[in-house]
Amino acid sequence: MATQVEALTSATGLISLLDENERELQFYGLSQLNAVADRFWAEISDAISRIEILYEDESFPHRELAALLASKIYFYLGEFDDALNFALGAGKLFDLDDTSAYVQTVVNHAIDTYIARRSADNSQDIDSRLEAIVERMFERCFELNEFLQVIGIAIETRRLDVLERALTSGDTNSLLAYVQNECVDLISSITVQEQVQELLFKVHMQFDSPNYEAVCLCLSKLNNPQKTAEILSMLVQDQDKLLSAYQIAFDLNANATQEFTKAVVSEFSTNNDEASTEESSPVDRIKSILSGDETLKLHLEFLFRNNKTDMNILNQTCKLLDSRLSLAHNATTFANAFMHAGTTVDNFLRDNLEWLSRASSWSKFTATAALGVIHHGQIKHGFNLLQPYLPEDKTSVSPFSEGGAFFALGLIHACHGSESVISYLQDALISYQGQNADILQHGACLGLGTAGMGSGSEDTANSLMNVLFADSAVSGEAAALGLGLIMMGSNHESTLTAMLDYAKETKHEKIIRALSVGMGLIMFGRKQQADTLVARLLDQEDPLLRLGAVHMITMAYCGTGDNNAIRKLLHLAVSDVKDDVRRAAVTGLGFILLRSPEQVPRMVELLSESFNPHVRVGAALALGIACAGTGSKAAIAILEPMLKDPVDFVVEGASIALAFILIQRNETYEPKVTEVRKRFASIIENKSGEGVAKFGAAVSQGIIDAGGRNVTIGLTTNDGQLNAPACVGMLLFTQFWYWFPLAHFLALSFQPTALIAVNKDLKAPNLEVTCNSRKALYAYPPNIEQPVAQAPTKVATAVLSTTAKARRAGKKMAGAEEPEAKKEEKSESEDTRMDVDESPLSADSKSGAQKKGRKQGTDTFMVNNGTRLLPFQERFMKWPSGARYVPVKQSRISGVLVVRDTTPDEPEDLIESVLPDDPVEEEQDSAEEGALQPPEPFEYPFDNDN
Numbered sequence: 001m002a003t004q005v006e007a008l009t010s011a012t013g014l015i016s017l018l019d020e021n022e023r024e025l026q027f028y029g030l031s032q033l034n035a036v037a038d039r040f041w042a043e044i045s046d047a048i049s050r051i052e053i054l055y056e057d058e059s060f061p062h063r064e065l066a067a068l069l070a071s072k073i074y075f076y077l078g079e080f081d082d083a084l085n086f087a088l089g090a091g092k093l094f095d096l097d098d099t100s101a102y103v104q105t106v107v108n109h110a111i112d113t114y115i116a117r118r119s120a121d122n123s124q125d126i127d128s129r130l131e132a133i134v135e136r137m138f139e140r141c142f143e144l145n146e147f148l149q150v151i152g153i154a155i156e157t158r159r160l161d162v163l164e165r166a167l168t169s170g171d172t173n174s175l176l177a178y179v180q181n182e183c184v185d186l187i188s189s190i191t192v193q194e195q196v197q198e199l200l201f202k203v204h205m206q207f208d209s210p211n212y213e214a215v216c217l218c219l220s221k222l223n224n225p226q227k228t229a230e231i232l233s234m235l236v237q238d239q240d241k242l243l244s245a246y247q248i249a250f251d252l253n254a255n256a257t258q259e260f261t262k263a264v265v266s267e268f269s270t271n272n273d274e275a276s277t278e279e280s281s282p283v284d285r286i287k288s289i290l291s292g293d294e295t296l297k298l299h300l301e302f303l304f305r306n307n308k309t310d311m312n313i314l315n316q317t318c319k320l321l322d323s324r325l326s327l328a329h330n331a332t333t334f335a336n337a338f339m340h341a342g343t344t345v346d347n348f349l350r351d352n353l354e355w356l357s358r359a360s361s362w363s364k365f366t367a368t369a370a371l372g373v374i375h376h377g378q379i380k381h382g383f384n385l386l387q388p389y390l391p392e393d394k395t396s397v398s399p400f401s402e403g404g405a406f407f408a409l410g411l412i413h414a415c416h417g418s419e420s421v422i423s424y425l426q427d428a429l430i431s432y433q434g435q436n437a438d439i440l441q442h443g444a445c446l447g448l449g450t451a452g453m454g455s456g457s458e459d460t461a462n463s464l465m466n467v468l469f470a471d472s473a474v475s476g477e478a479a480a481l482g483l484g485l486i487m488m489g490s491n492h493e494s495t496l497t498a499m500l501d502y503a504k505e506t507k508h509e510k511i512i513r514a515l516s517v518g519m520g521l522i523m524f525g526r527k528q529q530a531d532t533l534v535a536r537l538l539d540q541e542d543p544l545l546r547l548g549a550v551h552m553i554t555m556a557y558c559g560t561g562d563n564n565a566i567r568k569l570l571h572l573a574v575s576d577v578k579d580d581v582r583r584a585a586v587t588g589l590g591f592i593l594l595r596s597p598e599q600v601p602r603m604v605e606l607l608s609e610s611f612n613p614h615v616r617v618g619a620a621l622a623l624g625i626a627c628a629g630t631g632s633k634a635a636i637a638i639l640e641p642m643l644k645d646p647v648d649f650v651v652e653g654a655s656i657a658l659a660f661i662l663i664q665r666n667e668t669y670e671p672k673v674t675e676v677r678k679r680f681a682s683i684i685e686n687k688s689g690e691g692v693a694k695f696g697a698a699v700s701q702g703i704i705d706a707g708g709r710n711v712t713i714g715l716t717t718n719d720g721q722l723n724a725p726a727c728v729g730m731l732l733f734t735q736f737w738y739w740f741p742l743a744h745f746l747a748l749s750f751q752p753t754a755l756i757a758v759n760k761d762l763k764a765p766n767l768e769v770t771c772n773s774r775k776a777l778y779a780y781p782p783n784i785e786q787p788v789a790q791a792p793t794k795v796a797t798a799v800l801s802t803t804a805k806a807r808r809a810g811k812k813m814a815g816a817e818e819p820e821a822k823k824e825e826k827s828e829s830e831d832t833r834m835d836v837d838e839s840p841l842s843a844d845s846k847s848g849a850q851k852k853g854r855k856q857g858t859d860t861f862m863v864n865n866g867t868r869l870l871p872f873q874e875r876f877m878k879w880p881s882g883a884r885y886v887p888v889k890q891s892r893i894s895g896v897l898v899v900r901d902t903t904p905d906e907p908e909d910l911i912e913s914v915l916p917d918d919p920v921e922e923e924q925d926s927a928e929e930g931a932l933q934p935p936e937p938f939e940y941p942f943d944n945d946n
Helices: 002-006 012-019 023-035 037-056 063-076 080-089 101-119 128-143 147-156 160-169 172-186 190-204 212-221 225-237 239-255 258-271 282-290 293-305 311-320 326-339 347-351 362-374 382-386 399-412 419-431 437-451 458-468 473-486 493-505 509-522 527-538 543-556 563-575 579-592 597-604 613-626 633-642 648-662 672-685 691-704 724-737 740-749 801-814 817-831 840-850 871-876
Strands: 711-713 750-752 755-758 768-771 861-864 885-887 895-901
Touching (some): 012 023, 012 037, 023 037, 063 101, 080 128, 101 147, 128 160, 147 160, 160 172, 172 190, 190 212, 212 225, 225 239, 225 282, 239 258, 239 293, 239 895, 282 293, 293 750, 293 895, 311 326, 311 347, 311 672, 311 691, 326 691, 347 362, 362 399, 362 740, 382 399, 399 437, 399 740, 419 437, 419 458, 437 458, 437 473, 437 740, 458 473, 458 493, 493 509, 493 527, 493 543, 509 724, 543 563, 563 613, 579 724, 597 613, 597 633, 613 633, 613 648, 633 672, 648 672, 648 691, 672 691
Parallel strands (some): 755 895
Antiparallel strands (some): 711 750, 768 861
16 A cells, blocks of 8 residues: 555546535545655645545544644645644644654644744634643653653743743753743743742752752742841751851842842841850851852952953053043053952052143042942942042042042942941932032932942932932933942832933933933843833834833743743834934844853854944944853954954944953953953054043953953853843943943952852861862963163165275284183173063963974963962862862852861961051052052042132
8 A cells, every 4th residue: 555655647537526415425535645645745735625524524534634634734824823723623633743844833733833822822722632632742741751841842832831841850850940941031921920930949949958049049039038048047047057047148139139138138137136256156147148248259269369451551551542532541440440350459550640640620529430340349438438538528629539539439349238328329419509519419329329239228218319300311310320339120110100200391402312321220130021111112203212112021920031031122223214223223232142152253243344333332242241251252253353443433343342351361362352451552552543432442441351350241150040230230340332321330240250268257267279270361461571772773885895804914913812702701791681470471472382293281270269260160069079168058169168177276387468458548558578558548649620
């Protein structure tokens, strides 16, 4: 029979059997047509009506076969809805185990249809036959132990019952981690996301010994500080679980919002009000960790100790740029701030007071605010550090520098604003009146928003709202941004309504633009909840409000990779009539796809060649944001030609993007680094170059060496969670296009790359971790060579032929004396040559050249506690077996780790702090030879603005 079917050259004869009255002949015809449908579907399609009649005839015993054949014909015709409908009628004849394209396509369409109807809350209207196919597919996956596939479809279809079964059927711990780290943040519905988090919490708590780290992460996503505080209180009471409580507190500080951690501290204090009053009790340590004090102290110590800033780069840039120009002065200010971010080293400012004195107006504001970036984290000494620049007695002497000091105070306390700092800045909003009030309020609003970021304080928001409604362009702009920062991610309805209404009333473009950014920040991470407001903003004629829609899409779907959000941004990028909207839309793609950086180069490649320069610079920034710290070769290949773009601001954007991508890379790991660094220098040296391009190159020099070469762009945390302050800081950094001081917000995106292990006393012990890779791949880039002044070259003197003959005769008489003199001269020059230590990178490069042909990458070296550990290095790290200290958390090595001492009775070798107790004291105790000297206080030589 099979041979006869294969020998068929036409299905006409089989089709004619469908018109017979005998049921057996009709059945035979259907079965044979079903077997050759893939070959003769075009002929059979002419008889599709007869096949449907057989299916609709309830007296026909082989209706399911007719439905299966009809389904196949509609599949080949491309009518997938009809193909699915008849496949549902085929019942069990539709074989899910079949791997043909027909079955796979119809099953995928069935799942998509099921997902769409479940997502639309039309569960009651779902065809029972469709649900049966999905159920059969679930059962098949369970039989094959394909739990990841079940989890993905269960989440998409909102089948939490199936999700729970999948989690408890396989390796529950690994599946729970997979859902938490890979799935939850990609769920477009906040409601479903919360339901999944509740399910994860429920499954975790079914264990006899739950993973409390994962449990508390779930509770932070559910915004349940009460339960979190209860768990911490329980762990603190158990001496064996105390270290786990410390690790959980460190993770909460890194992953949760300021509002949540403050609520946990409040609840924790209430639960432990009768705890030990001894100094440094476990309760006090938990509160100190949650408030961020311990993490900031450890990061300050790491950045100060390991500072490897190349001052030659900064000094050369300062000399080449004309500091009398505001643009050039700001560029050097940002470069210095980024290079020394968090290191507390402000030597460049103290050594270049003459350069600093050339700042005027808002350049003073920016230069003073840079102190906040440099001293970020010095929350105990913030007021003392800025005392010389803050106004006294409610009278303003230099409003620009004093306003900058307010902003600097906020940057120092970013996301960790204490009540004293918040109260001080709130008071500044209403205390200073008169001619320069706008400038002071501008700095106070930015500082207040930065310090109170994510706190959700309505009292603070009301203070900013009062400044906003005063309708001053300068102070109103900062107030709008401050509102967005305070209410970040809250979806606060009354605040959003007030901001949108005021954006339609005010005539100041600066305020409208800032409100558009602020509204986007309030909807951070809110996903579908932002869609209604986005639609309203897109319908507005004012392009600045459409710009607000772009920012809202960017922030609401940040890091989700949502297809609908990407589709909206791409549509705006090519269709909107306003260049600002198009540029922001392309840039937003980088934020949405930051967890899938490999997709961005393909997506923006054509946009990077657009005729519109605003689209090109948007594509550059999107590449930089999404691929930050990855060293993506595909992204570099797109950006390199853009450094030669005829439009200056495209060169600026490409330079910044390359700095993002190549941060913390050396030439051994990525040879393009040296070429890019030289390109930055050549742009700055070019006397005929455009100022904007030079600005971008100078800022890029600061970014690529940020934090003393010890930080990266961390838009996600060490645990893979979205880093909200970092993403917000990056968005505000992109607003330097309109207002230079906002570039300082990039410091919020800097994440120290360190191995920091602490013991039960939160002290850092001396320990080592093994790295199974070549050390040269992770070495600091070598410092550039300082240009050496050369003596004037003498002009050659004409020599007569008679004189030459006389000299030759004299040489014969002198014999070998002259060569000996040359040897002595050469020896003397070699002895006086300066000794230079060979860098690890250059040494490894030489050895690599000498050992060419030998297999590389098999070397091993040790990484000490408190030293740099790069993100792409972590996969080669291994905790030594038999080590004295064992980490409480085994899933990662970077970041702050709490370690357990396996021999607690032996004395510990602790790392001594090199940070000064009080960085403001003029006289410092002498440190060990070779150690970094703490900065001394100084005053800006700014003239009186009045």
